[in-house]
Amino acid sequence: MGALTGRTALVTGGSRGIGRAIAERLAADGATVAVHYGRNAAAADEVVEGIRAKGGTAFAVHAELGVEGDVATLWESFDRQVLEHTTSTGLDILVNNAGVTPRGEIDETTAEAFEEAVAVNMRAPFFLTQQGLKRLRDGGRIVNVSSGATRIALTDIIAYAMTKGAIDAFTLTLAKALGGRGITVNSVAPGIIDTDINASWLRGNEAAERSAAELSALGRVGRPEDVADVVAFLASDDARWVTGQVVDATGGSQL
Numbered sequence: 462m463g464a465l466t467g468r469t470a471l472v473t474g475g476s477r478g479i480g481r482a483i484a485e486r487l488a489a490d491g492a493t494v495a496v497h498y499g500r501n502a503a504a505a506d507e508v509v510e511g512i513r514a515k516g517g518t519a520f521a522v523h524a525e526l527g528v529e530g531d532v533a534t535l536w537e538s539f540d541r542q543v544l545e546h547t548t549s550t551g552l553d554i555l556v557n558n559a560g561v562t563p564r565g566e567i568d569e570t571t572a573e574a575f576e577e578a579v580a581v582n583m584r585a586p587f588f589l590t591q592q593g594l595k596r597l598r599d600g601g602r603i604v605n606v607s608s609g610a611t612r613i614a615l616t617d618i619i620a621y622a623m624t625k626g627a628i629d630a631f632t633l634t635l636a637k638a639l640g641g642r643g644i645t646v647n648s649v650a651p652g653i654i655d656t657d658i659n660a661s662w663l664r665g666n667e668a669a670e671r672s673a674a675e676l677s678a679l680g681r682v683g684r685p686e687d688v689a690d691v692v693a694f695l696a697s698d699d700a701r702w703v704t705g706q707v708v709d710a711t712g713g714s715q716l
């Protein structure tokens with residue numbers, strides 16, 4: 462029996478990158494996992510099939526976030542499918558992971574890029590959580606994926622950093638609001654992780670990879686699993702006394 466056997470988890474952006482690793486880890490720990498995706502159904506199906514092949518339970522949930530009706534679409538899909546895979550409609554673990562990273566200094570950031578970052582990174586997790594609270598069982602877990610960019614000033618992702626700062630404020634305040642129900646709320650703040658978000662400037666560029674690795678005290682670029690393991694801890698019973706925190710998972714970047 463795994464640490465999360467009998468629990469149900471929803472991972473937004475579970476189809477690729479960090480979210481995929483989180484979905485796979487929570488499923489390996491025994492949770493039934495709803496793997497949310499936006500545009501890439503094939504990637505979500507691959508994650509679901511991979512989990513099932515290892516004896517786990519998962520299903521895909523589609524919703525484009527940051528658009529009108531996004532949250533309702535996601536929860537409708539979740540509600541429709543969850544009873545096919547578990548015996549109750551409730552949720553135990555909500556991981557707000559899906560995000561976009563618009564790049565640009567302050568004078569390069571367009572209103573469209575700014576609005577998209579706010580809609581996907583801030584607005585969607587807020588209302589997804591709001592509408593999820595009636596499904597989330599007492600004693601549940603909310604984990605928000607933030608960023609090391611709230612601690613380290615990276616001028617070329619200034620709008621993105623703002624949205625993640627808002628997520629950390631959300632985490633702190635929501636932890637207080639939900640403490641009476643025994644629900645913990647924490648942020649995990651990754652550093653540079655080798656995912657598609659960074660592919661354009663990182664992959665195949667030795668100099669960029671070297672300087673990204675040098676940011677970390679541990680001397681390498683992060684892997685999705687490095688973050689997923691921290692999320693799994695926060696989702697587990699072992700983390701019952703940790704709430705309202707931002708857990709740095711940057712591999713000691715710029716200490």
Ligand code: NDP
Nearest residue numbers: 474476477478479498499500501526559560653654656658
């Ligand atoms: P990826 O680009 O690899 O994956 C993003 C995931 O989010 C995909 O599953 C994608 O689904 C989903 N997604 C993105 N936009 C939307 C949208 N509008 N609607 C629905 N789904 C969407 O990203 P990462 O794994 O790198 O990032 C995951 C989280 O980690 C983000 O919040 C990011 O800010 C944060 N983070 C990442 C870091 C890094 O270095 N990689 C560092 C610090 C934080 P689909 O493919 O179907 O569109």
